[in-house]
Amino acid sequence: MTALDLSLIRKTASGRTSQDRPATFSLDRMTTLQLAKRTVIFNVDAASIASLVDAAREDIPGLTSNQMFQTVANHNPDTFWAIAKRDRFNIACLKGDGFLAVLPLTHEGTRRLIDGRLNTKMPELCYIARQSERPAGIYVWAIHAKGTIAAAIPLVLQKFSTPLYRGVNIYSRPVTKGGLRVLEPLGFSPGAHYDGLFAPNLQMFDRSGDVPIQPAARDPVTVEVVRSMDEMARVIAIRGAIYMAEQRCPFEEEFDGNDFSATHLICHKDGEPVGCMRIRYFAGFAKLERLAVRHEGRGGGLAGRILDAAVDLCRKKGYSVLYAHSQKRYLKVWESRGFKQMGGRELVFSDFDYVEVKLETEKHPQSITLDDDPYVLIRPEGRWDTPGILERSASRGVCNSADAR
Ligand SMILES: CC(C)(COP(=O)(O)OP(=O)(O)OC[C@H]1O[C@@H](n2cnc3c(N)ncnc32)[C@H](O)[C@@H]1OP(=O)(O)O)[C@@H](O)C(=O)NCCC(=O)NCCS
Structure with missing residues (x-):
């Protein structure tokens, strides 16, 4: 469920020149810092959720009900983020120009998302993690962010970088070719996996290699x-x-x-x-x-x-x-x-x-060469001394070849 200004997002991520839009605030002239200064994201009450979803319905036919968004937000308030231009933002009257909604999924919820059994239009709450619970996967449920506010999408996703969410993969379902191109520059790639399951029709932003936040006590x-x-x-x-x-x-x-x-x-x-x-x-x-x-x-x-x-x-x-x-x-x-x-x-x-x-200088005595173990070569860049996630995956053996065909 996506409706946003694709060209703007593409230009933000790629840094490409804007030839067709010499607007004062075109994104190709703005830094992330500036974007952050120009947009705000915040949680809103039931009435605002309803009005944002109603506005989105004009662009996204088949969008789930206002009640469903509200029920999910009551269950976990981190699921619905309103986005507004800072110059229109009024703390006394919180009103968004668009929104991004996510489903933080439990282990079983993520399994069902990948194998197609999760009803993403009317998700059952038992598959959605509570606010203080670490989810197994985060599903980008709906985005309605047109014009320059689309640039706030990375800000919302950044909300999921706190220790609770760090390292949790983010999934999305590109409804259109455009939708596929929107999230790719942000780090999503086609195909999603979880717990040995694979879904070619989903996109995934793989954060499994994210380092835990360093304890400040050691070297600051x-x-x-x-x-x-x-x-x-x-x-x-x-x-x-x-x-x-x-x-x-x-x-x-x-x-x-x-x-x-x-x-x-x-x-x-x-x-x-x-x-x-x-x-x-x-x-x-x-x-x-x-x-x-x-x-x-x-x-x-x-x-x-x-x-x-x-x-x-x-x-x-x-x-x-x-x-x-x-x-x-x-x-x-x-x-x-x-x-x-x-x-x-x-x-x-x-x-x-x-x-x-x-x-x-000299090459490092243990510098990478073709003689290295292939499992070393697929470790995360710079962490060649530590076993990586892919070699751990080898313990599962070959069990998906039929599904992948
Ligand atoms: C250049 C820059 C990265 C230096 O950062 P910094 O953290 O202050 O540098 P450090 O404290 O680590 O200093 C490293 C060494 O450079 C020297 N140094 C740092 N700034 C210096 C300066 N302006 N003039 C002369 N020497 C300088 C330090 O004395 C130190 O030498 P030492 O190890 O022998 O004591 C920082 O000034 C900067 O970001 N400048 C703007 C960005 C820029 O123009 N970068 C282009 C770099 S080509």
Whole structure:
């Protein structure tokens, strides 16, 4: 059950140019930070649920009854999220412009979703988890978000990144070809699985590899490979704040089309996202770029920690040559990690002058090679020392071959 402005979502996620919509607030000119500033999400009362669902019914024929949405929201208030433009938002009179509804499903509910036995129009409450209960799967039940408020969908999904929901896969049923394209850029892919069952007609956002939130007691600083949409949103927020706001970099230069062909690192301090970096790979060398640390965290060694993690990851992948463009004023940052300025080539982009720097190092002694166990090769990026979910799945043996045909 989906009705939203597809073109806007696509442009948000891909960073593509808007050629057909030079509107003042077109999304291709807005950062996630700005989007978050322009939209709000909130729970609403029964009357508002009814009016939002009535409005959606014009676009989504066959939408389930107002009463059903209300019953599910009474059972678990985390199921219905109204979305509004911030400038129309009035705390004294909560009224949404659209909504996103989910079904947090129990183990049996998720099994039934995948094998097709769950009645998603009139779901039985026994298959829906309570508010304080960790669900086994989250089903995107209905979306009605037209125009720029469609950009708030990632904000709603981010609600499901709290410890209670972290690592729980999110499922959706694309009703139209358009619906399929909407959620894909957010991290959904065709085909869904749970507990050995597979549903080719559903989409799934696989969050099973999400790391548990680090206990702050140990090292307050962490640098991790970005593995989820939530973490990518944090990277985009940091880069929006630093490159676009501080350095006045135009959106299309900062989000240059290379973000989906890269590894991203996210640095947290005391659980707060503070820095990031992007790595792209070429034959013979890896390129480190978009190093950024939030203003208030600078001067405390965070960039050094991010660079160390990037170098370590590249060495484990088998690279010994790392290349970067250093803003001239930050050459010392790179030199602090052994990078050396190359030749005399200089370049200018996005209003700053750059020099080429290079680190010649050694591959990691346990760097990945073709001789490695194939189960090591399918482990999550950067976690090659720890058994991954796919090798655990091998214990189930081959039991789905007939279904998959
Ligand atoms: C560049 C940036 C990432 C540095 O972050 P940071 O967390 O303050 O850096 P660190 O504290 O880890 O410093 C790492 C090293 O660089 C040095 N350094 C940091 N900022 C420096 C500066 N402005 N000038 C000279 N040296 C600097 C530090 O002294 C340290 O050296 P050391 O390990 O020998 O003591 C941060 O200033 C930033 O985000 N700038 C805006 C984004 C940007 O333009 N990035 C482009 C990088 S090419």
